[in-house]
Amino acid sequence: MNQPARFSRMEPELRKANLIEATLVCLKRYGFQGASIRKISAEAGVSVGLISHHYSGKDELVAQAYNAITGRVMGLLREAMAQASSSARERFSAFFRASFSDDMLDPQLLDAWLAFWGAMKTAEAINLAHDRSYGEYRDELRNILNDLAIEAGWQAFDADLAAIALSALLDGLWLESGLNPGTFTPAQGIVMCEAWVDGLQAGGHQRFRR
Numbered sequence: 456m457n458q459p460a461r462f463s464r465m466e467p468e469l470r471k472a473n474l475i476e477a478t479l480v481c482l483k484r485y486g487f488q489g490a491s492i493r494k495i496s497a498e499a500g501v502s503v504g505l506i507s508h509h510y511s512g513k514d515e516l517v518a519q520a521y522n523a524i525t526g527r528v529m530g531l532l533r534e535a536m537a538q539a540s541s542s543a544r545e546r547f548s549a550f551f552r553a554s555f556s557d558d559m560l561d562p563q564l565l566d567a568w569l570a571f572w573g574a575m576k577t578a579e580a581i582n583l584a585h586d587r588s589y590g591e592y593r594d595e596l597r598n599i600l601n602d603l604a605i606e607a608g609w610q611a612f613d614a615d616l617a618a619i620a621l622s623a624l625l626d627g628l629w630l631e632s633g634l635n636p637g638t639f640t641p642a643q644g645i646v647m648c649e650a651w652v653d654g655l656q657a658g659g660h661q662r663f664r665r
Contacts, residue, residue: 470501470505470509471519473499473501474506474510474516475516475519475520476499477495477496477499478490478495478516478517479520479567481495481498482517482520482566482570482571483566483567483570486570486573487570487571487577487578490513490517491513492506492507492512492513492516495513514574514578514579514580514581515580517571517578518578518580518583518584520567520571521571521585521588522587524567524568524571525584525588525591525592528559528592529588531553531556531559532595533595535553535556536549536550536599542606543599543602543606544603544652544656546599547599547603547652551648551649552645554629554648555628555632555644555645556641559629560629560632560641562633564633565634571584571585589622592622593615593618593619593622594618596617596618596621596622597614597617597618600614600618600621601614603652603656604660607656607660611664611665612660612663613663613664614663617660617663621648621651621652628647628648
């Protein structure tokens with residue numbers, strides 16, 4: 456009975472962080488349809504009214520949880536690239552290593568992502584969160600691809616199209632690794648992504664022309 460009172464004394468940002476973590480737990484446990492505001496409030500140890508104070512409803516709360524997860528993912532990727540050299544190729548290698556790190560292959564992350572994807576078609580707020588996060592992710596790939604093209608002197612290279620192709624490869628490998636970890640190792644996942652960029656540098660870039 457004392458838990459809500461303790462929570463009410465938390466700073467607003469800490470309250471929201473606690474609610475988001477409770478939302479992720481409920482999404483994993485019940486799925487999107489079963490993760491009601493009442494269940495989330497019970498998991499967080501707060502009243503339903505407190506959730507309503509911060510969010511308009513479950514869709515907005517789940518969308519914020521989506522934003523929080525994608526923020527963590529982008530933070531890991533950007534930190535890895537920041538530690539690499541300034542060359543585009545080295546930044547790609549750092550991006551791939553981070554993409555197949557233990558943090559990124561955490562089964563709980565996959566569970567949350569599957570719940571988000573399942574909710575996209577029925578919840579506009581979650582669909583918008585996905586569009587924003589996917590755009591941010593693709594922008595990172597496009598920026599490195601543009602730098603790679605400039606360093607190599609490629610003419611009329613369509614970095615947008617190439618970023619779509621590479622993100623599809625990364626998403627597919629990440630999903631397959633999460634669902635069937637025995638299919639390939641993280642090291643092999645990195646090799647496949649490196650080979651894609653090697654192929655681009657060996658002449659494949661001519662397939663991506665504006």
